[in-house]
Amino acid sequence: xxxxxxxxxxxxxxxxxxxxxxxxxxxxxxxxxxxxxxxxxxxxxxxxxxxxxxxxxxxxxxxxxxxxxxxxxxxxxxxxxxxxxxxxxxxxxxxxxxxxxxxxxxxxx
Amino acid sequence: xxxxxxxxxxxxxxxxxxxxxxxxxxxxxxxxxxxxxxxxxxxxxxxxxxxxxxxxxxxxxxxxxxxxxxxxxxxxxxxxxxxxxxxxxxxxxxxxxxxxxxxxxxxxx
Numbered sequence: 761x762x763x764x765x766x767x768x769x770x771x772x773x774x775x776x777x778x779x780x781x782x783x784x785x786x787x788x789x790x791x792x793x794x795x796x797x798x799x800x801x802x803x804x805x806x807x808x809x810x811x812x813x814x815x816x817x818x819x820x821x822x823x824x825x826x827x828x829x830x831x832x833x834x835x836x837x838x839x840x841x842x843x844x845x846x847x848x849x850x851x852x853x854x855x856x857x858x859x860x861x862x863x864x865x866x867x868x869x
Numbered sequence: 870x871x872x873x874x875x876x877x878x879x880x881x882x883x884x885x886x887x888x889x890x891x892x893x894x895x896x897x898x899x900x901x902x903x904x905x906x907x908x909x910x911x912x913x914x915x916x917x918x919x920x921x922x923x924x925x926x927x928x929x930x931x932x933x934x935x936x937x938x939x940x941x942x943x944x945x946x947x948x949x950x951x952x953x954x955x956x957x958x959x960x961x962x963x964x965x966x967x968x969x970x971x972x973x974x975x976x977x978x
Contacts, residue, residue: 773973775890776969777895778890781885850972851965852965853962
């Protein structure tokens with residue numbers, strides 16, 4: 761299964777902010793930003809989330825807003841943060857958000 | 870009528886991002902950021918919104934998240950952007966958001 765992603769110039773700031781404005785999604789983005797290869801399962805393990813089905817919606821919101829890419833890789837989906845695209849469109853935004861999330865100690869619950 | 874506002878240290882980044890992640894609210898914040906004294910009516914006039922009632926919810930979201938203050942001033946409510954508080958908590962965030970909103974030409978509809 762392949763997913764549709766907005767092109768860089770189709771990304772809208774209100775969509776990005778709305779996508780990041782949820783503790784579970786913001787926590788997932790922090791995991792992706794911390795580096796390493798991630799699929800859905802590995803992010804959930806880091807976050808301590810066991811209900812995989814509830815994340816399907818969150819991955820879609822992050823994907824549709826242009827925050828992440830979700831692409832098939834073997835039997836899994838590789839998840840990546842679209843940092844280059846986001847930094848190009850909104851300089852300084854992602855860094856300010858991630859620093860703020862660290863300041864606030866955003867967690868999934 | 871007086872409204873409750875979170876103290877600076879009660880502001881949470883996911884709440885701020887969620888509040889800003891809506892075109893009407895983001896447009897209203899841009900109006901407040903542009904300067905001048907504003908009440909609900911004057912912001913609506915700038916935005917070209919005639920349905921005052923639909924804004925009541927948006928003002929509450931912006932207020933509860935710590936993005937704006939809404940305080941009685943005579944027979945009106947004075948609206949102000951909490952720039953000092955937001956800049957103190959999340960350096961660079963509000964500027965990056967406002968620049969991004971300008972880039973995208975965010976409007977209310």
